[in-house]
Amino acid sequence: MPRVTIRDVAARAGVSTATVSRALSGARPVSPEVADQVHRAVQDLGYSGNGIASALRRSRTDTVGMVVPSVANPFFTSLVENVEYALQQAGRQLFLCSSRSDPALEAQRLRSLVARQVDGIVISPVHGTESTEAVAWAAAELPLVQVDRYVSGVPSDWVGVDDEAGMVLVMDHLAARGARSAAFVSSRLTNSSTELRLAGFRRHTERLGIAVDDEHVLLGEYSIDWGREGTARLLRSRRLPDAIVCADDLIALGVVQACSEAGVEVPGDVLVTGFDDIPFSALSAPPLTTVRQPQELIATEAVRLLQRALEPSVVEPARISLSPSLVVRASTGPAPRQAHPGAPVSGTSGRRPR
Amino acid sequence: MPRVTIRDVAARAGVSTATVSRALSGARPVSPEVADQVHRAVQDLGYSGNGIASALRRSRTDTVGMVVPSVANPFFTSLVENVEYALQQAGRQLFLCSSRSDPALEAQRLRSLVARQVDGIVISPVHGTESTEAVAWAAAELPLVQVDRYVSGVPSDWVGVDDEAGMVLVMDHLAARGARSAAFVSSRLTNSSTELRLAGFRRHTERLGIAVDDEHVLLGEYSIDWGREGTARLLRSRRLPDAIVCADDLIALGVVQACSEAGVEVPGDVLVTGFDDIPFSALSAPPLTTVRQPQELIATEAVRLLQRALEPSVVEPARISLSPSLVVRASTGPAPRQAHPGAPVSGTSGRRPR
DNA sequence: GTGAAAGCGCTAACAA
């Protein structure tokens, strides 16, 4: 079927295409009768406009591209949802891409987004150094804001959580729970969040006098499987630490599960903490103590920064570091007496006396 | 910065814009020397092409739109990942939208995708009847394939799982485990999957002589919270059934959690099953017995159907119903002796003697 | 308030 264009509408309404455009966009006033005829013609013909042509002419697409390392990780999923929502409020659409944690794929996605003339880009870069070139290039082409993770050396906005502050919360909590030694299970040092969390772990174990065995710092990837594997290694080591600090909730979920399988009690034999507070962190056995990121805030700030960057006025890049909060659940016991939604604990732990 | 266009490249390379276009797209042969000059000019100027202009001229975008009810549901997330991957193989990009389970938002997304001239659409419609108009309209505008859920009465392709077959697997398994009564916790009857699963539940409980109390069929929504709420209602009813059959894993996770909080043992006091086999279904306490959907296959079939629909030749819409499989884990016990990856059970359940 | 006309940047005919 030949698509109906603005010319067809114009012909039917007995006006010029310019008038149709004005009537539909509301860019300029149009007499009521004419507006009426136009809308009737649109109805009759089933006209629906060509966004591509419009975009070419206006050189803007009202679309923002977002690139995340994974859509399977609930943390990014929530971020995406929140960004999409914030954008919608601002009358823009989200074009979502997954880089699958692959810098090469990420670079390709960025090229593709630039070619598609998105108005701006929101990205959580895969890698601290390997992502730099592509991100820098994209940032030079159009407004770009980094969220959560960032590559340094690129003059772009950034919004994320204060990872160091998060580790302070975790370590202080563990110290208060009596931990005298700790392990750290994380991903390889490939991005800013990871580095800052490890640095925070090291600094604050030291400050609090918590012992860290060299072979108790395990770097793999952000996944449940790696949490299981890391736990296996810890169990093989000389001595289990008092606490296992994980760089994200997926790892922590794997750790908790592997402990349970091995008959190691959490929190009885070892305390476990996560990071992110993904929805499922409340559902494991036991539920995870973790660091909550202010996702909605991160998303709205990201969109605000992007809007700002879309303005002609050139401003200094902003770096916004938001404060996380600690969510204490049963994985760092003692379990509260009373079960309550979101942090249920009674009856879920293995060998606790009841 | 004024964006560099194909004309700049042409001028620098000393050829026509048509030649540049041909050299870059490879649509037609170009002499090696000229190709060289063009590529050099591209490098020098940092030319990166305007996909919008190209799309307008070619009237295709090499982009496919996908609309899902939720990006927070791991089931759809996996589907999205798989579709994105399959599309990438086919040289197309995915434009992802969430309808947030809202038919109005869904209609808006569809309009937007059509306006953006995507080449085709993959959709899992929110609602069995309220989505029909928008889906039918979009399907008339361009190639469209429905996945997982579908609205009937729209002549479009569909790929999904055989929900009825899934329920057969579940009910036969429960009967073999000795269940003589069962409850069903699902979402309100708003889409095809839900209806088929309920119908299957009814048919096969009857066939197997499993009792179903009227007040044991609970319809809410696909969420963990509804699983918790549904459980609360079941606990308030006269008598707990032998099994709680859930229409998806999120509900089942909520059920298992709520049972645990209430001191009801799974599978000791009640058997619980899910549907979908999302990654987290293996991590609950106890891990869920559930119905696995062949996600990769659904995705690749969806993309194949879409490609087919993009061909000029008109063919009959296809409806492809794929077979699910049953994944037996501890929530329908007896627990296996030996813990093994993906189905750990020892030491995770409340009051089991050990 | 409305229309005529000029392109946005690119590619596909059509010639040469």
Add this chain to the structure above:
DNA sequence: TTGTTAGCGCTTTCAC
């Protein structure tokens, strides 16, 4: 093999 030319469908001056 290469260049010239004509638009894709829309918006926006610039006149009136």
